[in-house]
Structures are given as C-alpha cells and as structure tokens.
Amino acid sequence: MIYDRVALIGLGLIAGSMGLRMRQDGLAGEVVGYARSERTRAVAARRGLVDRTVDDAAAAVLDADLVVLCVPVGAMGAVAAAIAPHLKPGATVSDVGSVKRDVIVAVGPHVPDGVHFVPAHPIAGTEQSGPEAGFPELFDNRWCLLTPAADTEPDAIDRLTRLWQALGSTVDVMDPDHHDLVLAVTSHAPHLIAYTMVGVADDLRRVTDSEVIKYSAAGFRDFTRIAASDPVMWRDVFLNNKDATLEVLGRFTEELFALQRAIRTGDGDMLQDYFTRTRAIRRGIIEAGQDTPDADFGRHPRKVPS
Amino acid sequence: MIYDRVALIGLGLIAGSMGLRMRQDGLAGEVVGYARSERTRAVAARRGLVDRTVDDAAAAVLDADLVVLCVPVGAMGAVAAAIAPHLKPGATVSDVGSVKRDVIVAVGPHVPDGVHFVPAHPIAGTEQSGPEAGFPELFDNRWCLLTPAADTEPDAIDRLTRLWQALGSTVDVMDPDHHDLVLAVTSHAPHLIAYTMVGVADDLRRVTDSEVIKYSAAGFRDFTRIAASDPVMWRDVFLNNKDATLEVLGRFTEELFALQRAIRTGDGDMLQDYFTRTRAIRRGIIEAGQDTPDADFGRHPRKVPS
Numbered sequence A, B: 001m002i003y004d005r006v007a008l009i010g011l012g013l014i015a016g017s018m019g020l021r022m023r024q025d026g027l028a029g030e031v032v033g034y035a036r037s038e039r040t041r042a043v044a045a046r047r048g049l050v051d052r053t054v055d056d057a058a059a060a061v062l063d064a065d066l067v068v069l070c071v072p073v074g075a076m077g078a079v080a081a082a083i084a085p086h087l088k089p090g091a092t093v094s095d096v097g098s099v100k101r102d103v104i105v106a107v108g109p110h111v112p113d114g115v116h117f118v119p120a121h122p123i124a125g126t127e128q129s130g131p132e133a134g135f136p137e138l139f140d141n142r143w144c145l146l147t148p149a150a151d152t153e154p155d156a157i158d159r160l161t162r163l164w165q166a167l168g169s170t171v172d173v174m175d176p177d178h179h180d181l182v183l184a185v186t187s188h189a190p191h192l193i194a195y196t197m198v199g200v201a202d203d204l205r206r207v208t209d210s211e212v213i214k215y216s217a218a219g220f221r222d223f224t225r226i227a228a229s230d231p232v233m234w235r236d237v238f239l240n241n242k243d244a245t246l247e248v249l250g251r252f253t254e255e256l257f258a259l260q261r262a263i264r265t266g267d268g269d270m271l272q273d274y275f276t277r278t279r280a281i282r283r284g285i286i287e288a289g290q291d292t293p294d295a296d297f298g299r300h301p302r303k304v305p306s
Helices: A013-025 A038-047 A057-061 A073-086 A101-110 A154-166 A176-203 A209-214 A220-226 A231-240 A242-265 A268-287 B013-025 B038-047 B057-061 B073-086 B101-110 B154-166 B176-203 B209-214 B220-226 B231-240 B242-265 B268-287
Strands: A003-009 A028-034 A052-054 A066-069 A092-095 A120-122 A143-146 A170-173 B003-009 B028-034 B052-054 B066-069 B092-095 B120-122 B143-146 B170-173
Touching: A003 A013, A003 A057, A013 A028, A013 A038, A013 A154, A028 A057, A038 A052, A057 A073, A066 A073, A066 A154, A073 A101, A073 A231, A092 A101, A092 A154, A101 A176, A120 A154, A143 A154, A154 A170, A176 A209, A176 A220, A176 A231, A176 A242, A176 B176, A176 B209, A176 B220, A176 B242, A176 B268, A209 B176, A209 B268, A220 B176, A220 B220, A220 B268, A231 A242, A231 B268, A242 A268, A242 B176, A242 B242, A268 B176, A268 B209, A268 B220, A268 B231, B003 B013, B003 B057, B013 B028, B013 B038, B028 B057, B038 B052, B057 B073, B066 B073, B066 B154, B073 B101, B073 B231, B092 B101, B092 B154, B101 B176, B120 B154, B143 B154, B154 B170, B176 B209, B176 B220, B176 B231, B176 B242, B231 B242, B242 B268
Parallel strands: A003 A028, A003 A066, A028 A052, A066 A092, A143 A170, B003 B028, B003 B066, B028 B052, B066 B092, B143 B170
Antiparallel strands: A120 A143, B120 B143
C-alpha cells in the first residue's frame, strides 16, 4: 500500500483506470471518487472504479493522503479552489492534465502551505472517454511525466513516482514548459490535424459521407480514431497550450507548403527522400515498445504462410 | 476457376496478396509473376505467391487471360508498352494503382484492339511493402473500385468483378476523375499530412528524437503508421494525382487556419463544436465494418470488468 487514502476528482478514462488498478493491486487503503454528475457516480460505483463515491469534492479530499485532479484542464483551477480548505496537512495534490504550465498557474496558488503539489501527466489514453472507458492496464508500458517545482519535498515526489510505477508506468521528471512543447509535437498538434482532416472530409460535398466512410481503409480511418477523442478535454488542451501548439502548427504548415510545392513542380526526388526519412521514426517507436510491429496495428486478421 | 492464366506484373504487397488468395482458392489455372528484381522473384517463389516467376514481363503475359499491372503508378506506362505486343487477343489488362486518370492516360494507348482494359483499385493495404508483405486475407471486407471506359465489353468487367469478389472484396464501378477526388480525400491527403507531421517531429531540434519516440503514445504514433508506407509508390501517387490532392490540401489548410485562429482568440465553443462533429464520422466507419470498435484499434491488451 502506497497511500492510505486516495481521492480521485473526476471519474473519466484516466481516473477510472487508476482506480481499477489501485483497487486490483491494493495500492491504496481506500480510493474515494468524486464526479459532478450523478450518472457518472452511478457507473463508477457499478464498475467498482473506486471504493466509495461522494457528491461533494470537499468531502472527497477529507483525510486523503493523495488527491488527484482528473478533470479537463480548464476546470482544474475551480476544483482546486473548492477543495483547498479541506486538504490534510502533509497531503499531496497531483493531476493528470495533458498541459502542465497552465495547470500549475491555475492550481498552484490554491495549494496551502504544508501540502505538496506534484503535477503529473500519464502519456496514455484511448479515443474513448467517460466512466465506462477505464481499464486497469491502461498505463502498462507507458510513460508518466512529473513536473514538480524545484523546491518540492523529495519524499512527496518519490511516493507519487512509486504509485505511477505500480500503475505500470515508467516515470520521468521534466520542466513544465519543455513538457508542453514536447506534447505539442507528439500529441496536441497531431490531434488538431486529425480533427481538421476529418472535418474537411465531412465538409466536401462532392464526396458524399458514404464514400468517405466506405473507402476509409485507404488511410483516412487512422485519423478518425484520435478525432473521436473527448471534445471538452481537447478544447481545454488547445486553449491552455496555445503558444506551443501554434508554434508546432506553424512549423507544420511551412513544411506542408514545401511538400505541396514539390507536388506542384513535380519534384519526385524531394518527395521520395522525405517519405524515406519518415519511415525510420516508426521503426524507433516500435523498438521502444510504444507501438505494435504488426501490419495495420494488428487490426486485420493476418496469417502469413512462412 | 475464373481465369485460365493470370499474369501479375510486379510482386509487392498487393500482387502477393492476390497471388496467395488466387492459389489458395483455385481462382486461376496458373498464376505467373514477373518482378524486375531477382531478390523479389526469389522471395515470391519461396513464399509461393505465384505458381511460376519469370524474369521478363513480355514472357509473363504470354497466353494470359488477365494481366494485372501491380507496379508504382509512375511505372505503368513503360510496363504497358513493353507487354503490349505480347498480349493475347481477348485478354483483359487491369491494374491496382491508387490513381486512375493518369494510369488510364499512360496505359490506355498501349492496349491493342481486341484486348480489354479495366482499370481497378483495391482499397486495401498496410504500411508494409515488398514480396514479404502480402497475405491472402488482405482484401476481405474491403472495397475494390473499377473505372472502365463506357465502351468496355461488359463481359470483361463482369469477369474481373467476380475475381475481386472471390478475393474477398465488394466491387463498385466509378468514374476515374471522381475516383481520384474521393481518394484524394480518404487516402492521398491523409498520407501527405501524416508524412508532414512525422517530418516536423523529426526536424524539431529542441524535442529530441528520443522524446518524440518515448511519448508517441499520446497520438503521434498513429501518424507514423501511414508515414511508413512505401516511398516510391507514394511519390508516384502524389505526382499523378496532383490536382485533386492539392485541392484537398488547400481546403485542409484553410480549415486548419480557422482552427488555429479559434485557438489564438480563445474561441472554445468553436473548437468544442468542431470536435463533437468529427466524432460522428468514426461511428459511421465502425458501423460500416471498415474499422474496429475496440479502443486504440484493439492494439492494447484490454480487459474491462463488467
């Protein structure tokens, strides 16, 4: 057991997966869960995401050794303000937000003296959301990034590190601004681009919806997975990681224009070189265990004669 | 048996999958395969992609009832010129190119009188390529589009339709220009965008390669699958479907700028509405059987307690 009592504020995909794993492996004496919606609390109770649900965030954090904010990034500040007066001295407050600088700015000032604040971001998820979506293996073989301030109590960081390791993850500590830039590249810009491409396909009136769907196996369907992610969560990510996301998108547009120009002028060598280079990155991701080597993500039944 | 003798010109992912399935299900009396490279022919022979390999395209088509051009789109014209004098009267020439108008322009003039030309495009594939990549189930539950000219002999179209159905596909007939626009949306533009995003990630020097790879599970890794596709094939697709691809990319950029503007000005409602709308398309694709409903393409081990 790593914490006596853990409070999860918000009960979506990430909190649900944390709760299921903590309960399965006995990582906490008790896991208490708060969600604003009665339906969410009912699903959480039925699925056993937590030991106990409460309908008041302040009540959830009473006597908790660890409080994890698992709400959309834009809601973190208000939730922190609501629970702050009820936090136990010596407790740790953490979060699972995909953006770190703005969460630190929104939450930090509410954290009382004597309470530790260790922001965190598990690099894991699926396109599904809500209390039905969680599963205990979500964090297996994934990274969790912590972005504590330099003067944070090392014991609080160590303990949260042990929890994330027990949840299945490898933990890295990172500067929050660097985190926000790295995630703009590996997550936020790709999501916006996927949303955009799916939106364009939806808009093109000469190409009927039905054709876009029927012939999606030619590549388009890969984009639709991440473009099916939770709209409110992603709205908040973009609004709260504005600068880094816009910087990466600017770089992306510049590069896209260069490739469009190569197509227009018939520069086949440039295209072939570019496409050869990008192959290497996929090999790296597969070697790092962050994706499957199976063709088509393994989603197609595949029997190759030897 | 649908054809007495089929010649496959080129022995990559598509031809290999066709050959394996034709042999497995007895769809042709004999399948002859030609590839320029000796290594490719050796792999094809070892894996049994065809009954017999030959080192000369003209020899491959001798007495063949169906000749399928399975080379990159940019190589189709030269191959058609080489085989044309050797085609059997009454034979059918087809292809599997991802672009149809330019293939028709390049191949059509070489097809002799008395030989039928039925261009085809199976909407199936993986990010893997070469003679090792094929498997007999590749076309199961996928679409194959035929784009014959209006005066094509109906019997030739019907017979090729029966072959593709026997390979596992559903067949549609489509105008070649419409095909090229639809595929620009569902395949060509998404591939170029994925290549671009992977290239940008590779270029950003403040974000090390290793970080891009480690934290790729946050969305980026989905892009790397299609950006690992065959560079020569894709170079030719873009060079030969220039207008439609550039048109869709123009529309994409316009839309991306609108979303960037919403981020910059903090227009959360616009973002949330947009992201909600794109969710519906994924549902459509799953209902149409063109992708799996499992979270994360089913690539993550997932056990949800009931």
